[in-house]
Amino acid sequence: xxxxxxxxxxxxxxxxxxxxxxxxxxxxxxxxxxxxxxxxxxxxxxxxxxxxxxxxxxxxxxxxxxxxxxxxxxxxxxxxxxxxxxxxxxxxxxxxxxxxxxxxxxxxxxxxxxxxxxxxxxxxxxxxxxxxxxxxxxxxxxxxxxxxxxxxxxxxxxxxxxxxxxxxxxxxxxxxxxxxxxxxxxxxxxxxxxxxxxxxxxxxxxxxxxxxxxxxxxxxxxxxxxxxxxxxxxxxxxxxxxxxxxxxxxxxxxxxxxxxxxxxxxxxxxxxxxxxxxxxxxxxxxxxxxxxxxxxxxxxxxxxxxxxxxxxxxxxxxxxxxxxxxxxxxxxxxxxxxxxxxxxxxxxxxxxxxxxxxxxxxx
Amino acid sequence: xxxxxxxxxxxxxxxxxxxxxxxxxxxxxxxxxxxxxxxxxxxxxxxxxxxxxxxxxxxxxxxxxxxxxxxxxxxxxxxxxxxxxxxxxxxxxxxxxxxxxxxxxxxxxxxxxxxxxxxxxxxxxxxxxxxxxxxxxxxxxxxxxxxxxxxxxxxxxxxxxxxxxxxxxxxxxxx
Numbered sequence: 342x343x344x345x346x347x348x349x350x351x352x353x354x355x356x357x358x359x360x361x362x363x364x365x366x367x368x369x370x371x372x373x374x375x376x377x378x379x380x381x382x383x384x385x386x387x388x389x390x391x392x393x394x395x396x397x398x399x400x401x402x403x404x405x406x407x408x409x410x411x412x413x414x415x416x417x418x419x420x421x422x423x424x425x426x427x428x429x430x431x432x433x434x435x436x437x438x439x440x441x442x443x444x445x446x447x448x449x450x451x452x453x454x455x456x457x458x459x460x461x462x463x464x465x466x467x468x469x470x471x472x473x474x475x476x477x478x479x480x481x482x483x484x485x486x487x488x489x490x491x492x493x494x495x496x497x498x499x500x501x502x503x504x505x506x507x508x509x510x511x512x513x514x515x516x517x518x519x520x521x522x523x524x525x526x527x528x529x530x531x532x533x534x535x536x537x538x539x540x541x542x543x544x545x546x547x548x549x550x551x552x553x554x555x556x557x558x559x560x561x562x563x564x565x566x567x568x569x570x571x572x573x574x575x576x577x578x579x580x581x582x583x584x585x586x587x588x589x590x591x592x593x594x595x596x597x598x599x600x601x602x603x604x605x606x607x608x609x610x611x612x613x614x615x616x617x618x619x620x621x622x623x624x625x626x627x628x629x630x631x632x633x634x635x636x637x638x639x640x641x642x643x644x645x646x647x648x649x650x651x652x653x654x655x656x657x658x659x660x661x662x663x664x665x666x667x668x669x670x671x672x673x674x675x676x677x678x679x680x681x682x683x684x685x686x687x688x689x690x691x692x693x694x695x696x697x698x699x700x701x702x703x704x
Numbered sequence: 705x706x707x708x709x710x711x712x713x714x715x716x717x718x719x720x721x722x723x724x725x726x727x728x729x730x731x732x733x734x735x736x737x738x739x740x741x742x743x744x745x746x747x748x749x750x751x752x753x754x755x756x757x758x759x760x761x762x763x764x765x766x767x768x769x770x771x772x773x774x775x776x777x778x779x780x781x782x783x784x785x786x787x788x789x790x791x792x793x794x795x796x797x798x799x800x801x802x803x804x805x806x807x808x809x810x811x812x813x814x815x816x817x818x819x820x821x822x823x824x825x826x827x828x829x830x831x832x833x834x835x836x837x838x839x840x841x842x843x844x845x846x847x848x849x850x851x852x853x854x855x856x857x858x859x860x861x862x863x864x865x866x867x868x869x870x871x872x873x874x875x876x877x878x879x
Contacts, residue, residue, distance in 0.1 A: 352783035353869045360868035364861045371857060378732050380739035388739050433824075474826060476818050492741050653835045654816050659746055663824045667746055675741035677749075682738075684815065689839035 401452025405694030413447030415649025431664035433471035466656035481547035492675035760805035
């Protein structure tokens, strides 16, 4: 009776060993399955945490800030829908009318103190609210295509951009190796090299890049991309001119323009033709694709991010109203998952990015 | 009101097993969705919110049933420390079953997220939109989930202990 003391302790008559063994196996199996689901047993699994870790190693101090497109400025305004969108989507903000917008302009780097000349990538994010409380959030870039088509390639690109903690610089060979190994990225890099610089957020067109699906009243689903097309004429300047305008160049330009009046963009849905790629945002669709004029974004005022209304919104591309759904583009889930981790981190680090006045009450 | 027989009422047993499946699924969905960026991320997130709301409704019903119907008494010969552990773990389970959906709902509210259930159906915010509040609730949601998983493991271990080692009526009271 080797089990006798244990049996007495547990208040059981007779041997308790076999029962405890079974219980132990059940608990151990459940725990192992849970740990596997959590990714604790597979450290090589690409997780949103690892992507966000890598994004934070590209220089500057992103603590308290978004881990990508970290330097930005808030704006408010409204979206004036034409009503034409209602033919292809039941989204409530496509019904003719005005819908409030909170948005953000940013540059595509991980350093909140970067120069505005650090990258040609500029972005616009919007949160459009319908009267029934439904929201449409979208983050768009000014490049015609995205740089990669998969989360794995995005991670590889981010690693190639990370600063070596010893030298404080990215590994010189890493980016070359990335470019050589990712021919799909060539279209983006060729745009990044040749696109004319301008001194403004206002004269850029911002593209959804990822495809989505619009669903109409009959339940018909169409693949679309969308573009916020600048109404403001583009004014090219040299990179040196932009650099000379200092670190606040784009935010100052925005305030200056808004002091003279609202800024406008035309939001167009671009309809895919059969066979157009929806799962690869490095591939542009032909310019001849038909468009539906959804409406006009009117930007009325801009606010510094530290106290601005966009600060505490996550412009998660999968916060969608009815009538808009994700496509099969694998980047969408990856963006949503990674934005959530970035948001969780910066809200936990809020003390490191202090507000300079009392927070505005939202909602 | 106290329970009459050795078993929980039929309604309590049905709700218990429905919730058992839902809660275990919920814990796996939750820990799985935050650790993947594959397309199933979106599917899992879309299930997580309405499932959490359903669990919240069921736990209200369940507490009502428990207060109305009571529970069968524990065996008289159960060592006192085991009886105390049983009461404490049941309190903990009820507490966490209420806390998890409420913390999740308020965490999304504090994060400025719409709490989308199905189509245009959404829940109103129950907490102010505030970054620091979001951070506290977000972290609490994870830690409480791990605590709930651990408590469920202990609950399962105890139930099997009654069935396999003590061979008393406790396991049968819920089957």
